[in-house]
Amino acid sequence: MGDLRTVLQEMAALPADRPMGMPGAFYTSAQQFEWEKSTVLRKGWHCLGRTDEIPEPGDFFTVQLLDEPLIVVRGDDDQIRILANVCRHRGMPLAEGRGTAKRFVCSYHAWMYGRDGTLLRAARMNNAGFDSKNCRLHGHNMQIWQGFIYCNLDAEAAPFGPEATALDTMLTPYETDKFRVVHVAEENWHTNWKCLVENFMEGYHLSVVHPQTLHEYTPTGLATKSVSGPGFTSYWANYPDNIPSRGQGAPGLSAAQRQRSSLFARFPTQVASQAASLLVSISIFPLAADLIRVKWTMSVYGDDLEDETIQSRIKLWEEVNREDREKLEKMQVALKSQHAAAGPLASEDYEGTVRDFQLWLAEQDASFGPQTQAAE
Ligand code: FES
Numbered sequence: 001m002g003d004l005r006t007v008l009q010e011m012a013a014l015p016a017d018r019p020m021g022m023p024g025a026f027y028t029s030a031q032q033f034e035w036e037k038s039t040v041l042r043k044g045w046h047c048l049g050r051t052d053e054i055p056e057p058g059d060f061f062t063v064q065l066l067d068e069p070l071i072v073v074r075g076d077d078d079q080i081r082i083l084a085n086v087c088r089h090r091g092m093p094l095a096e097g098r099g100t101a102k103r104f105v106c107s108y109h110a111w112m113y114g115r116d117g118t119l120l121r122a123a124r125m126n127n128a129g130f131d132s133k134n135c136r137l138h139g140h141n142m143q144i145w146q147g148f149i150y151c152n153l154d155a156e157a158a159p160f161g162p163e164a165t166a167l168d169t170m171l172t173p174y175e176t177d178k179f180r181v182v183h184v185a186e187e188n189w190h191t192n193w194k195c196l197v198e199n200f201m202e203g204y205h206l207s208v209v210h211p212q213t214l215h216e217y218t219p220t221g222l223a224t225k226s227v228s229g230p231g232f233t234s235y236w237a238n239y240p241d242n243i244p245s246r247g248q249g250a251p252g253l254s255a256a257q258r259q260r261s262s263l264f265a266r267f268p269t270q271v272a273s274q275a276a277s278l279l280v281s282i283s284i285f286p287l288a289a290d291l292i293r294v295k296w297t298m299s300v301y302g303d304d305l306e307d308e309t310i311q312s313r314i315k316l317w318e319e320v321n322r323e324d325r326e327k328l329e330k331m332q333v334a335l336k337s338q339h340a341a342a343g344p345l346a347s348e349d350y351e352g353t354v355r356d357f358q359l360w361l362a363e364q365d366a367s368f369g370p371q372t373q374a375a376e
Protein backbone atom coordinates (compact mmCIF):
# COMPACT_ATOMS: atom_id res chain seq x y z
CA MET A 1 0.00 0.00 0.00
CA GLY A 2 2.79 2.37 0.93
CA ASP A 3 4.33 0.90 -2.22
CA LEU A 4 1.41 2.02 -4.34
CA ARG A 5 1.91 5.58 -3.20
CA THR A 6 5.52 5.37 -4.31
CA VAL A 7 4.55 3.78 -7.63
CA LEU A 8 2.04 6.57 -8.23
CA GLN A 9 4.78 9.18 -7.81
CA GLU A 10 7.10 7.18 -10.08
CA MET A 11 4.49 6.90 -12.82
CA ALA A 12 3.64 10.58 -12.57
CA ALA A 13 7.34 11.43 -12.95
CA LEU A 14 7.68 9.58 -16.28
CA PRO A 15 8.33 11.69 -19.38
CA ALA A 16 5.14 12.89 -21.11
CA ASP A 17 5.82 10.74 -24.19
CA ARG A 18 6.28 7.54 -22.16
CA PRO A 19 3.24 7.44 -19.90
CA MET A 20 2.31 4.30 -18.00
CA GLY A 21 -0.89 3.34 -16.20
CA MET A 22 -0.98 2.03 -12.65
CA PRO A 23 -0.78 -1.66 -11.64
CA GLY A 24 -3.94 -3.62 -10.84
CA ALA A 25 -3.56 -3.33 -7.05
CA PHE A 26 -4.19 0.40 -7.34
CA TYR A 27 -7.75 -0.51 -8.31
CA THR A 28 -8.34 -3.61 -6.19
CA SER A 29 -6.57 -3.13 -2.85
CA ALA A 30 -8.92 -2.58 0.10
CA GLN A 31 -6.14 -0.73 1.96
CA GLN A 32 -5.59 1.61 -0.96
CA PHE A 33 -9.33 2.29 -1.01
CA GLU A 34 -9.40 3.08 2.72
CA TRP A 35 -6.49 5.44 2.22
CA GLU A 36 -8.28 7.22 -0.65
CA LYS A 37 -11.44 7.42 1.44
CA SER A 38 -9.63 9.28 4.19
CA THR A 39 -7.69 11.56 1.83
CA VAL A 40 -8.45 12.35 -1.81
CA LEU A 41 -12.12 11.35 -1.62
CA ARG A 42 -12.81 12.84 1.80
CA LYS A 43 -11.30 16.16 0.78
CA GLY A 44 -12.78 16.36 -2.70
CA TRP A 45 -15.85 18.10 -4.08
CA HIS A 46 -18.37 15.54 -5.35
CA CYS A 47 -21.21 16.17 -7.77
CA LEU A 48 -24.46 14.84 -6.27
CA GLY A 49 -26.87 15.75 -9.08
CA ARG A 50 -28.63 18.64 -10.83
CA THR A 51 -30.39 21.55 -9.13
CA ASP A 52 -33.58 21.01 -11.13
CA GLU A 53 -33.97 17.47 -9.79
CA ILE A 54 -35.44 19.33 -6.80
CA PRO A 55 -37.19 22.38 -8.30
CA GLU A 56 -39.74 23.12 -5.52
CA PRO A 57 -39.38 23.76 -1.75
CA GLY A 58 -39.42 20.41 0.06
CA ASP A 59 -38.20 18.44 -2.95
CA PHE A 60 -35.34 16.20 -1.88
CA PHE A 61 -33.18 13.26 -2.88
CA THR A 62 -30.87 11.10 -0.79
CA VAL A 63 -27.38 9.81 -1.57
CA GLN A 64 -24.62 7.96 0.26
CA LEU A 65 -21.30 9.80 -0.10
CA LEU A 66 -18.51 7.63 1.38
CA ASP A 67 -19.67 6.98 4.97
CA GLU A 68 -22.14 9.84 5.00
CA PRO A 69 -25.84 9.41 4.19
CA LEU A 70 -27.13 12.74 2.88
CA ILE A 71 -30.41 14.50 2.18
CA VAL A 72 -30.21 17.11 -0.55
CA VAL A 73 -33.25 19.34 -0.07
CA ARG A 74 -34.63 22.65 -1.29
CA GLY A 75 -35.78 24.81 1.61
CA ASP A 76 -38.67 27.24 1.96
CA ASP A 77 -36.20 30.01 1.19
CA ASP A 78 -35.43 28.23 -2.13
CA GLN A 79 -31.88 27.43 -0.97
CA ILE A 80 -30.51 23.95 -1.55
CA ARG A 81 -28.99 22.36 1.57
CA ILE A 82 -27.13 19.14 2.13
CA LEU A 83 -28.16 17.70 5.49
CA ALA A 84 -26.81 14.66 7.31
CA ASN A 85 -29.44 11.95 6.89
CA VAL A 86 -28.86 10.86 10.49
CA CYS A 87 -31.34 11.52 13.27
CA ARG A 88 -29.84 13.48 16.17
CA HIS A 89 -31.63 11.21 18.65
CA ARG A 90 -30.11 7.79 18.08
CA GLY A 91 -28.97 7.85 14.50
CA MET A 92 -31.77 6.57 12.30
CA PRO A 93 -31.77 7.75 8.67
CA LEU A 94 -34.63 10.19 8.17
CA ALA A 95 -35.41 9.83 4.48
CA GLU A 96 -35.02 7.35 1.63
CA GLY A 97 -35.00 7.67 -2.14
CA ARG A 98 -36.47 10.93 -3.38
CA GLY A 99 -39.68 12.87 -2.98
CA THR A 100 -41.22 15.96 -1.44
CA ALA A 101 -41.44 16.50 2.31
CA LYS A 102 -43.01 19.22 4.41
CA ARG A 103 -41.08 17.86 7.38
CA PHE A 104 -38.68 14.98 7.97
CA VAL A 105 -40.15 12.73 10.65
CA CYS A 106 -37.92 10.02 12.05
CA SER A 107 -39.41 6.55 11.71
CA TYR A 108 -38.00 5.45 15.08
CA HIS A 109 -39.27 7.89 17.79
CA ALA A 110 -40.88 10.51 15.58
CA TRP A 111 -38.54 13.45 16.07
CA MET A 112 -39.53 16.01 13.48
CA TYR A 113 -37.16 18.25 11.51
CA GLY A 114 -37.80 21.18 9.21
CA ARG A 115 -36.52 21.40 5.66
CA ASP A 116 -33.55 23.40 6.92
CA GLY A 117 -32.57 20.75 9.47
CA THR A 118 -34.03 22.45 12.57
CA LEU A 119 -35.47 20.08 15.15
CA LEU A 120 -39.12 21.14 15.43
CA ARG A 121 -40.58 18.52 17.72
CA ALA A 122 -39.35 15.73 19.98
CA ALA A 123 -42.21 14.15 21.91
CA ARG A 124 -41.81 13.38 25.63
CA MET A 125 -38.28 14.74 25.81
CA ASN A 126 -38.64 16.26 29.27
CA ASN A 127 -35.15 15.74 30.70
CA ALA A 128 -33.76 19.01 31.97
CA GLY A 129 -30.59 18.69 29.92
CA PHE A 130 -32.42 18.45 26.58
CA ASP A 131 -32.31 21.51 24.35
CA SER A 132 -33.80 21.09 20.90
CA LYS A 133 -31.59 23.93 19.59
CA ASN A 134 -28.56 21.67 20.03
CA CYS A 135 -30.14 18.99 17.89
CA ARG A 136 -30.31 20.36 14.37
CA LEU A 137 -29.17 18.17 11.51
CA HIS A 138 -25.59 18.74 10.44
CA GLY A 139 -25.29 20.76 7.24
CA HIS A 140 -22.48 19.91 4.79
CA ASN A 141 -20.54 22.22 2.48
CA MET A 142 -22.51 22.86 -0.70
CA GLN A 143 -21.71 24.57 -3.98
CA ILE A 144 -23.63 24.98 -7.20
CA TRP A 145 -21.75 25.17 -10.47
CA GLN A 146 -23.26 25.04 -13.99
CA GLY A 147 -26.52 23.63 -12.60
CA PHE A 148 -24.73 20.82 -10.71
CA ILE A 149 -24.83 20.41 -6.92
CA TYR A 150 -21.50 19.64 -5.20
CA CYS A 151 -20.70 18.52 -1.68
CA ASN A 152 -17.52 18.36 0.34
CA LEU A 153 -17.50 16.34 3.57
CA ASP A 154 -14.41 18.02 4.98
CA ALA A 155 -15.20 21.08 7.09
CA GLU A 156 -11.71 22.39 6.29
CA ALA A 157 -12.09 21.75 2.57
CA ALA A 158 -10.20 23.76 0.02
CA PRO A 159 -12.62 26.19 -1.63
CA PHE A 160 -14.62 24.88 -4.56
CA GLY A 161 -12.75 24.92 -7.86
CA PRO A 162 -11.81 28.51 -8.66
CA GLU A 163 -9.19 26.70 -10.76
CA ALA A 164 -11.71 25.44 -13.29
CA THR A 165 -12.02 28.68 -15.23
CA ALA A 166 -10.87 26.95 -18.40
CA LEU A 167 -13.65 24.45 -17.98
CA ASP A 168 -16.12 27.30 -17.56
CA THR A 169 -14.84 28.76 -20.81
CA MET A 170 -15.49 25.46 -22.54
CA LEU A 171 -19.00 25.07 -21.11
CA THR A 172 -20.33 28.63 -21.12
CA PRO A 173 -21.25 28.64 -24.84
CA TYR A 174 -23.37 25.51 -24.25
CA GLU A 175 -25.27 27.26 -21.42
CA THR A 176 -24.79 24.14 -19.33
CA ASP A 177 -26.53 25.73 -16.35
CA LYS A 178 -29.76 26.07 -18.37
CA PHE A 179 -30.10 22.40 -19.30
CA ARG A 180 -33.19 20.71 -17.84
CA VAL A 181 -33.03 17.23 -16.42
CA VAL A 182 -35.16 14.57 -18.15
CA HIS A 183 -33.82 11.34 -16.70
CA VAL A 184 -32.13 10.14 -13.51
CA ALA A 185 -31.01 6.55 -12.90
CA GLU A 186 -28.87 4.75 -10.34
CA GLU A 187 -27.22 1.34 -10.29
CA ASN A 188 -24.32 -0.48 -8.64
CA TRP A 189 -21.31 -1.50 -10.73
CA HIS A 190 -18.62 -3.93 -9.62
CA THR A 191 -15.67 -1.79 -10.53
CA ASN A 192 -13.24 0.62 -8.90
CA TRP A 193 -14.23 4.29 -8.98
CA LYS A 194 -11.03 5.29 -10.78
CA CYS A 195 -11.68 2.77 -13.56
CA LEU A 196 -14.95 4.49 -14.47
CA VAL A 197 -13.33 7.94 -14.41
CA GLU A 198 -10.64 6.66 -16.78
CA ASN A 199 -13.05 4.73 -18.98
CA PHE A 200 -15.40 7.66 -19.47
CA MET A 201 -12.57 10.06 -20.10
CA GLU A 202 -10.67 8.26 -22.86
CA GLY A 203 -11.72 8.10 -26.49
CA TYR A 204 -9.44 5.17 -27.23
CA HIS A 205 -12.12 2.52 -26.55
CA LEU A 206 -15.04 4.22 -28.33
CA SER A 207 -15.00 2.36 -31.64
CA VAL A 208 -14.03 -0.97 -30.04
CA VAL A 209 -16.53 -1.11 -27.18
CA HIS A 210 -19.37 0.87 -28.80
CA PRO A 211 -19.37 -0.16 -32.49
CA GLN A 212 -23.16 0.10 -32.85
CA THR A 213 -23.98 2.81 -30.34
CA LEU A 214 -21.27 5.46 -30.64
CA HIS A 215 -18.81 4.64 -33.41
CA GLU A 216 -20.85 6.29 -36.17
CA TYR A 217 -20.95 9.64 -34.33
CA THR A 218 -17.81 9.59 -32.20
CA PRO A 219 -15.22 7.25 -33.70
CA THR A 220 -11.97 6.77 -31.81
CA GLY A 221 -9.96 8.16 -34.74
CA LEU A 222 -11.51 11.64 -34.38
CA ALA A 223 -10.99 12.00 -30.62
CA THR A 224 -8.83 14.98 -29.63
CA LYS A 225 -7.56 16.14 -26.27
CA SER A 226 -9.05 19.41 -25.05
CA VAL A 227 -8.35 21.70 -22.09
CA SER A 228 -7.14 20.42 -18.76
CA GLY A 229 -5.91 21.98 -15.55
CA PRO A 230 -5.91 21.56 -11.80
CA GLY A 231 -8.79 19.30 -10.86
CA PHE A 232 -10.19 18.61 -14.30
CA THR A 233 -9.52 17.28 -17.78
CA SER A 234 -11.46 17.06 -21.03
CA TYR A 235 -11.46 15.76 -24.57
CA TRP A 236 -13.53 16.22 -27.69
CA ALA A 237 -15.36 13.33 -29.27
CA ASN A 238 -15.68 14.86 -32.75
CA TYR A 239 -18.41 13.85 -35.20
CA PRO A 240 -17.57 13.06 -38.83
CA ASP A 241 -18.34 15.91 -41.28
CA ASN A 242 -21.03 13.98 -43.10
CA ILE A 243 -23.08 13.43 -39.93
CA PRO A 244 -25.97 15.86 -39.42
CA SER A 245 -25.70 17.80 -36.16
CA ARG A 246 -28.08 16.65 -33.45
CA GLY A 247 -30.05 19.65 -32.23
CA GLN A 248 -29.10 23.32 -32.32
CA GLY A 249 -28.46 23.96 -28.64
CA ALA A 250 -27.56 27.43 -27.39
CA PRO A 251 -27.55 30.27 -29.96
CA GLY A 252 -23.92 31.19 -29.24
CA LEU A 253 -22.48 27.81 -30.25
CA SER A 254 -20.14 27.63 -33.22
CA ALA A 255 -20.60 25.04 -35.99
CA ALA A 256 -17.57 23.18 -34.63
CA GLN A 257 -19.05 23.09 -31.12
CA ARG A 258 -22.26 21.60 -32.54
CA GLN A 259 -20.19 18.95 -34.31
CA ARG A 260 -18.70 17.34 -31.20
CA SER A 261 -19.33 16.16 -27.66
CA SER A 262 -17.09 17.72 -25.01
CA LEU A 263 -16.29 15.12 -22.38
CA PHE A 264 -15.02 16.45 -19.09
CA ALA A 265 -14.13 15.17 -15.64
CA ARG A 266 -14.17 17.17 -12.44
CA PHE A 267 -11.99 15.09 -10.18
CA PRO A 268 -12.39 13.04 -8.20
CA THR A 269 -15.79 11.56 -9.13
CA GLN A 270 -17.73 13.43 -11.82
CA VAL A 271 -17.55 12.65 -15.53
CA ALA A 272 -19.83 14.21 -18.12
CA SER A 273 -20.53 14.64 -21.80
CA GLN A 274 -21.70 18.02 -23.05
CA ALA A 275 -23.18 18.19 -26.56
CA ALA A 276 -25.26 20.96 -28.15
CA SER A 277 -28.62 19.64 -26.99
CA LEU A 278 -27.71 16.85 -24.61
CA LEU A 279 -25.85 16.76 -21.30
CA VAL A 280 -25.08 13.47 -19.60
CA SER A 281 -23.37 13.51 -16.22
CA ILE A 282 -22.27 10.58 -14.10
CA SER A 283 -21.69 10.90 -10.37
CA ILE A 284 -19.58 8.07 -9.03
CA PHE A 285 -20.15 7.12 -5.39
CA PRO A 286 -17.32 4.79 -4.27
CA LEU A 287 -18.57 2.09 -1.87
CA ALA A 288 -15.64 -0.35 -1.78
CA ALA A 289 -12.46 -0.99 -3.77
CA ASP A 290 -14.51 -2.99 -6.27
CA LEU A 291 -17.95 -1.41 -5.93
CA ILE A 292 -19.49 1.92 -6.92
CA ARG A 293 -22.95 3.40 -7.05
CA VAL A 294 -23.43 5.15 -10.36
CA LYS A 295 -25.95 7.96 -10.61
CA TRP A 296 -26.41 9.42 -14.05
CA THR A 297 -28.55 12.27 -15.23
CA MET A 298 -29.55 13.24 -18.73
CA SER A 299 -30.49 16.86 -19.41
CA VAL A 300 -31.59 18.63 -22.58
CA TYR A 301 -31.38 22.16 -23.92
CA GLY A 302 -34.82 23.84 -23.82
CA ASP A 303 -37.28 22.20 -26.20
CA ASP A 304 -34.60 21.29 -28.72
CA LEU A 305 -35.43 17.60 -28.73
CA GLU A 306 -38.82 15.93 -29.25
CA ASP A 307 -40.01 13.58 -26.52
CA GLU A 308 -39.49 10.63 -28.84
CA THR A 309 -35.90 11.67 -29.50
CA ILE A 310 -35.29 12.08 -25.77
CA GLN A 311 -36.59 8.57 -25.15
CA SER A 312 -34.31 7.14 -27.84
CA ARG A 313 -31.31 9.02 -26.36
CA ILE A 314 -32.07 7.56 -22.93
CA LYS A 315 -32.16 4.09 -24.51
CA LEU A 316 -28.90 4.78 -26.33
CA TRP A 317 -27.13 5.87 -23.14
CA GLU A 318 -28.49 2.91 -21.22
CA GLU A 319 -26.93 0.72 -23.87
CA VAL A 320 -23.62 2.65 -23.85
CA ASN A 321 -23.45 2.39 -20.06
CA ARG A 322 -24.21 -1.32 -20.24
CA GLU A 323 -21.36 -1.80 -22.72
CA ASP A 324 -18.91 0.06 -20.50
CA ARG A 325 -20.12 -1.67 -17.34
CA GLU A 326 -19.64 -5.12 -18.88
CA LYS A 327 -16.04 -4.31 -19.76
CA LEU A 328 -15.20 -2.72 -16.42
CA GLU A 329 -16.70 -5.56 -14.38
CA LYS A 330 -14.66 -8.13 -16.31
CA MET A 331 -11.53 -6.01 -15.99
CA GLN A 332 -12.03 -5.63 -12.23
CA VAL A 333 -11.61 -9.41 -11.85
CA ALA A 334 -8.48 -9.51 -14.01
CA LEU A 335 -6.93 -6.54 -12.20
CA LYS A 336 -6.53 -8.77 -9.13
CA SER A 337 -3.98 -10.85 -11.04
CA GLN A 338 -0.36 -10.75 -9.94
CA HIS A 339 0.32 -10.10 -13.60
CA ALA A 340 -1.80 -6.95 -13.76
CA ALA A 341 1.35 -4.85 -14.02
CA ALA A 342 1.49 -1.23 -15.11
CA GLY A 343 0.94 -0.98 -18.88
CA PRO A 344 1.87 1.73 -21.40
CA LEU A 345 -0.73 4.40 -22.10
CA ALA A 346 -1.71 5.67 -25.55
CA SER A 347 -0.88 9.16 -26.82
CA GLU A 348 -2.34 12.50 -25.78
CA ASP A 349 -5.52 12.46 -27.92
CA TYR A 350 -6.51 8.98 -26.81
CA GLU A 351 -5.38 8.64 -23.20
CA GLY A 352 -3.92 12.04 -22.28
CA THR A 353 -6.94 12.43 -19.99
CA VAL A 354 -5.99 9.25 -18.10
CA ARG A 355 -2.54 10.70 -17.66
CA ASP A 356 -4.04 14.00 -16.39
CA PHE A 357 -6.03 12.06 -13.79
CA GLN A 358 -2.90 10.20 -12.71
CA LEU A 359 -0.95 13.46 -12.37
CA TRP A 360 -3.75 14.97 -10.29
CA LEU A 361 -3.97 11.89 -8.05
CA ALA A 362 -0.20 11.94 -7.58
CA GLU A 363 -0.20 15.63 -6.69
CA GLN A 364 -3.06 15.17 -4.24
CA ASP A 365 -1.45 12.11 -2.69
CA ALA A 366 1.86 13.89 -2.18
CA SER A 367 0.03 16.63 -0.28
CA PHE A 368 -1.24 14.16 2.33
CA GLY A 369 2.19 13.46 3.78
CA PRO A 370 3.34 10.22 5.39
CA GLN A 371 0.79 7.56 6.10
CA THR A 372 -0.58 7.36 9.64
CA GLN A 373 -0.76 4.00 11.37
CA ALA A 374 -4.55 4.16 11.33
CA ALA A 375 -4.69 4.24 7.55
CA GLU A 376 -2.18 1.43 7.03
S1 FES B 1 -33.62 7.76 16.30
FE1 FES B 1 -34.79 9.31 15.39
S2 FES B 1 -36.28 9.75 16.84
FE2 FES B 1 -35.11 8.20 17.77
Ligand SMILES: [Fe+2]
Residues within 6 Å of the ligand: 199, 200, 205, 206, 209, 210, 320, 324
Ligand atom coordinates in the same frame (compact mmCIF):
# COMPACT_ATOMS: atom_id res chain seq x y z
FE1 LIG C 1 -17.50 3.85 -23.18
